[in-house]
Amino acid sequence: MAETITIRLKVNGVEKEVTVKPNERLLDVLREKFYINSVKAGCLRGECGICTVIMNGKLVKSCLVLAPEADGAEILTVEGLSRPGKPSVVQRAFIEKFGFQCGFCTPAFIMAAYWIVENMPDASEKEIKEILNSVICRCTGYKQIIEAIKYAIELKKQA
Amino acid sequence: MKAYKYVGKPIPRQDVSKVFGDAIYAYDVKLPGMLYAKLVGSTYAHARIKRIDYSKALKVPGVIKVFTGEDFPFKVGIYAADRDVLARGKVLYYGHPVAGVVAETPEAAEEAAELIEVEYEPLEPVLTIEDALRPDAPLIHEHMEEYRHASFIYPRPGTNIANYLKLRKGDIKKGFEEADVVVESEYREPLISHAYMENWVGIARVLSDGTVEVWSSHQSPFAVRHLLAASLGLPIGKVVVHHTFVGGGFGGKAGLLLEHIPVLFSMKLGGRPVRLELNREENFLFMAQRAGYLFKMKTGATKDGRLVAHYGEYYLDAGAYADYTVNIGRSVGFVPTGPYEVPNIHVDSITVYTNKVPTTAFRGFGMQEMHFAFEQQIDQLAEKLGMDPLELRLKNAIVPGKSYLPTQVRVREDAGDPAGTMKRAAELIGWGKKPEKPDEPWKFRGIGIASFWKGPVQPSNAASSAIVKVNEDGSVDVLVGTGEMGQGTIYALAQIVAEELGIPVEKVRVAPIRSTDSVAYTWQTVGSRGLFSEGQALMRALDDLKNQMREIAARVFNVFKDEIEIKDGKACVKGKPWECISLAEMALGYTLPNGNAIHGPLIGRGSHVPSQTTYLDPETGRGEPKPFMTFGTGAVEVEVDLLNMRVRVLKAVTVLDTPVINPGLALGQAYGGAVMGISIALNEELKLTKDGRLLNPNFTDYKVARAGDIPVEMVAEFLGVGQKNAPYGAKGVGELTMLAWPAAIANAIYNAIGVRIRKLPITPDNLLEAIKEQRPELLKELDKYLLGGE
Numbered sequence: 011m012a013e014t015i016t017i018r019l020k021v022n023g024v025e026k027e028v029t030v031k032p033n034e035r036l037l038d039v040l041r042e043k044f045y046i047n048s049v050k051a052g053c054l055r056g057e058c059g060i061c062t063v064i065m066n067g068k069l070v071k072s073c074l075v076l077a078p079e080a081d082g083a084e085i086l087t088v089e090g091l092s093r094p095g096k097p098s099v100v101q102r103a104f105i106e107k108f109g110f111q112c113g114f115c116t117p118a119f120i121m122a123a124y125w126i127v128e129n130m131p132d133a134s135e136k137e138i139k140e141i142l143n144s145v146i147c148r149c150t151g152y153k154q155i156i157e158a159i160k161y162a163i164e165l166k167k168q169a
Numbered sequence: 170m171k172a173y174k175y176v177g178k179p180i181p182r183q184d185v186s187k188v189f190g191d192a193i194y195a196y197d198v199k200l201p202g203m204l205y206a207k208l209v210g211s212t213y214a215h216a217r218i219k220r221i222d223y224s225k226a227l228k229v230p231g232v233i234k235v236f237t238g239e240d241f242p243f244k245v246g247i248y249a250a251d252r253d254v255l256a257r258g259k260v261l262y263y264g265h266p267v268a269g270v271v272a273e274t275p276e277a278a279e280e281a282a283e284l285i286e287v288e289y290e291p292l293e294p295v296l297t298i299e300d301a302l303r304p305d306a307p308l309i310h311e312h313m314e315e316y317r318h319a320s321f322i323y324p325r326p327g328t329n330i331a332n333y334l335k336l337r338k339g340d341i342k343k344g345f346e347e348a349d350v351v352v353e354s355e356y357r358e359p360l361i362s363h364a365y366m367e368n369w370v371g372i373a374r375v376l377s378d379g380t381v382e383v384w385s386s387h388q389s390p391f392a393v394r395h396l397l398a399a400s401l402g403l404p405i406g407k408v409v410v411h412h413t414f415v416g417g418g419f420g421g422k423a424g425l426l427l428e429h430i431p432v433l434f435s436m437k438l439g440g441r442p443v444r445l446e447l448n449r450e451e452n453f454l455f456m457a458q459r460a461g462y463l464f465k466m467k468t469g470a471t472k473d474g475r476l477v478a479h480y481g482e483y484y485l486d487a488g489a490y491a492d493y494t495v496n497i498g499r500s501v502g503f504v505p506t507g508p509y510e511v512p513n514i515h516v517d518s519i520t521v522y523t524n525k526v527p528t529t530a531f532r533g534f535g536m537q538e539m540h541f542a543f544e545q546q547i548d549q550l551a552e553k554l555g556m557d558p559l560e561l562r563l564k565n566a567i568v569p570g571k572s573y574l575p576t577q578v579r580v581r582e583d584a585g586d587p588a589g590t591m592k593r594a595a596e597l598i599g600w601g602k603k604p605e606k607p608d609e610p611w612k613f614r615g616i617g618i619a620s621f622w623k624g625p626v627q628p629s630n631a632a633s634s635a636i637v638k639v640n641e642d643g644s645v646d647v648l649v650g651t652g653e654m655g656q657g658t659i660y661a662l663a664q665i666v667a668e669e670l671g672i673p674v675e676k677v678r679v680a681p682i683r684s685t686d687s688v689a690y691t692w693q694t695v696g697s698r699g700l701f702s703e704g705q706a707l708m709r710a711l712d713d714l715k716n717q718m719r720e721i722a723a724r725v726f727n728v729f730k731d732e733i734e735i736k737d738g739k740a741c742v743k744g745k746p747w748e749c750i751s752l753a754e755m756a757l758g759y760t761l762p763n764g765n766a767i768h769g770p771l772i773g774r775g776s777h778v779p780s781q782t783t784y785l786d787p788e789t790g791r792g793e794p795k796p797f798m799t800f801g802t803g804a805v806e807v808e809v810d811l812l813n814m815r816v817r818v819l820k821a822v823t824v825l826d827t828p829v830i831n832p833g834l835a836l837g838q839a840y841g842g843a844v845m846g847i848s849i850a851l852n853e854e855l856k857l858t859k860d861g862r863l864l865n866p867n868f869t870d871y872k873v874a875r876a877g878d879i880p881v882e883m884v885a886e887f888l889g890v891g892q893k894n895a896p897y898g899a900k901g902v903g904e905l906t907m908l909a910w911p912a913a914i915a916n917a918i919y920n921a922i923g924v925r926i927r928k929l930p931i932t933p934d935n936l937l938e939a940i941k942e943q944r945p946e947l948l949k950e951l952d953k954y955l956l957g958g959e
């Protein structure tokens with residue numbers, strides 16, 4: 011049996027120590043030890059971006075982060091953005107602007123959108139696209155996602 | 170279109186759980202005591218299996234069992250049951266699963282799979298359509314005559330032909346005699362992948378009462394149930410298929426995927442739950458992809474621009490299993506031309522087996538590919554005739570009520586407005602104006618247009634049904650069997666219910682997660698048929714429900730039924746808005762003042778079959794194949810950059826004739842379809858080595874469009890010309906949005922640089938090759954700039 015190590019993570023504000031294998035992916039730790047349902051795998055090799063979360067304030071592909079590298083980190087996923095009945099501006103914008111279809115990529119795009127709204131409120135369309143380039147959506151053609159992000163920026167400014 | 174309260178409005182979708190992260194996909198389903206399966210793929214494209222040694226695999230701790238093809242001596246399939254569960258005797262493509270391991274953990278299954286040794290005797294692989302048709306070609310399926318086929322499929326045992334369809338209309342010889350100009354060309358599209366984001370996954374278990382339960386990533390729960398029951402000889406009532414959210418389908422999750430594998434494994438392991446989840450590479454290797462195409466076309470027109478004859482040989486490269494693709498061969502065979510009246514047609518559509526990955530449906534069911542070819546024939550004819558390509562299209566466009574389909578049946582009066590879409594798309598792209606010439610002398614712009622039509626390809630008895638139940642608070646549950654894979658049809662159906670009953674749309678629930686034993690039947694979620702078919706069943710269910718409401722109210726107020734009207738969720742006596750009973754009051758029946766209860770719970774039921782469709786004549790293809798056709802036109806402006814040989818779509822315009830129930834959903838289809846179509850036109854190809862190994866089973870090498878690749882501008886419009894029997898006139902949209910792009914882009918490239926694109930994808934290499942062949946002088950000019958001759 012492979013050796014195990016203990017790491018400490020703060021996921022959506024809740025801190026917990028978990029025992030993992032050193033070669034375990036952050037993606038699997040989040041799904042299996044923290045019961046985070048939103049984080050999905052599309053390729054497990056950093057190509058599709060479906061597994062994107064925010065780690066210590068940065069967008070990361072959770073399939074590329076090994077558990078030990080995440081020790082002590084703060085992780086944010088869509089579960090941490092809202093409370094039932096109280097969507098964040100980004101989630102509201104995705105709903106109102108039809109920013110999702112099958113939804114499999116949606117948590118990743120919401121996190122990218124949240125990051126843009128928080129960190130680059132003056133982003134141009136080109137800059138938005140550059141950030142979104144790291145996640146694939148096969149359904150929407152991206153247009154309504156981009157519209158939702160622009161709308162979220164506006165909503166945030168109004169608030 | 171009349172103004173409605175809900176229909177025609179961009180009401181947000183109900184599946185907001187996708188935005189909060191609690192949406193459940195088959196990917197998320199785990200059951201107690203679940204085992205994990207892993208398949209072992211072949212390392213040859215065509216070989217005899219000499220020996221499989223899995224003794225080492227069995228020694229891995231946690232491994233429960235290893236299965237091979239001989240454990241399952243039967244075939245599965247829908248139109249041509251040609252699929253082995255695991256390869257038997259021979260492997261037919263690179264990656265063909267030859268064995269399956271079941272273990273207690275995914276890690277153990279994976280470790281064991283790597284220890285399985287297979288000895289092969291390599292056979293000559295058949296990798297092209299031309300090779301497959303050689304008289305001395307190795308036979309891929311040696312016992313084709315034993316396969317079960319749908320009655321409308323015509324295979325040729327003893328060859329590699331899986332289906333042969335003939336379409337004959339008019340007199341082809343006479344047609345070409347009348348023609349003043351003739352254009353003859355060949356067009357090719359490679360095999361491509363659906364590249365949906367959720368890899369296929371299936372979980373199955375067998376309960377002690379014999380019930381087989383399946384959760385999987387599929388489009389059509391009832392088709393999975395039917396095919397599992399039929400292929401495995403199970404009583405259909407004992408098979409329950411659970412439909413969760415689906416992470417994209419695009420045709421690639423139609424019919425039966427690999428559900429039979431976890432089912433069979435579970436059956437042999439005492440019913441324990443077995444999960445088979447494919448990773449991305451496996452999804453490229455094991456799951457059915459889209460066929461490759463070769464079109465040989467010869468089309469003739471008279472001087473004044475009348476299309477008079479079309480001759481075609483259409484070939485589909487179906488890969489090793491043509492189970493589903495044989496029906497696509499039919500589809501392109503019986504609608505072999507664009508939305509034009511062509512009086513004389515002679516087309517053979519031939520689906521062939523090759524030693525490649527199996528293929529299946531893909532958004533558009535062959536129509537994107539057929540139009541890629543035919544819409545370029547139109548542009549080439551226009552050039553020869555010295556006529557504007559738009560004018561040639563308008564001259565020959567199908568006229569509803571007058572024109573005849575290629576299958577010789579008259580197009581219905583209310584079929585739609587093909588010419589209207591052509592004119593509007595031309596207007597929106599700025600037809601007739603020369604696009605601006607970019608400053609860089611190596612960049613060229615052009616515009617192109619392509620029209621299209623399509624309806625569902627389904628058996629003539631493809632049925633749908635709907636149940637509407639009223640709850641105690643007057644809210645409504647709608648049960649329909651159509652799958653939700655992103656397109657949002659069920660939410661459009663909710664809007665129809667709200668409209669018809671006059672209740673807020675929030676009070677209508679169409680549960681996305683449903684099971685075959687608890688929702689109403691539908692044949693499949695394919696062919697853009699859901700809204701039209703389920704919609705009609707639903708309208709009938711609502712009529713039924715409203716009729717019951719009228720009956721109750723008539724009795725309560727002691728009037729005739731036809732004096733009752735339904736509005737705002739109530740049944741009221743006409744002209745007396747104070748004499749009303751609400752849905753809530755009659756949900757479980759109505760209690761009269763004396764305590765007598767009447768009627769009982771309100772349940773509306775409705776069903777639909779496309780009763781006008783028929784079988785097609787095997788010799789001529791004559792018949793009525795489709796319950797509706799949606800017509801549309803796409804137009805693009807492109808920029809060709811000869812320095813890096815890249816094509817960029819600057820603007821993409823979609824115009825469809827149909828009205829839509831929810832413009833937000835319909836625009837989502839339009840933009841998504843456009844970007845997918847552009848991606849297919851410019852990037853996508855499953856690349857094989859000379860011996861048939863797949864070179865690009867990942868998203869680095871198989872490139873799909875990303876946010877930065879989309880057109881600068883995308884516009885979509887719906888003309889609102891409906892078909893009478895469709896719900897609120899609305900016909901299907903989902904696939905239609907993808908049909909125009911390769912053709913429109915190819916026509917635009919010709920407009921820009923005078924080079925005809927006969928092969929997809931239009932990668933820098935393929936573009937360079939076409940330029941070298943057709944206009945090498947362009948490259949000479951380019952040299953001037955590169956050598957600093959400015």
Ligand code: FES
Pocket residue numbers: 050051052053054055056057058059060061062071072073074
């Ligand atoms: S699963 Fe992490 S990038 Fe694809």
Ligand code: FES
Pocket residue numbers: 110111112113114115116146147148149150366416417655
């Ligand atoms: S919504 Fe389906 S992949 Fe993005």
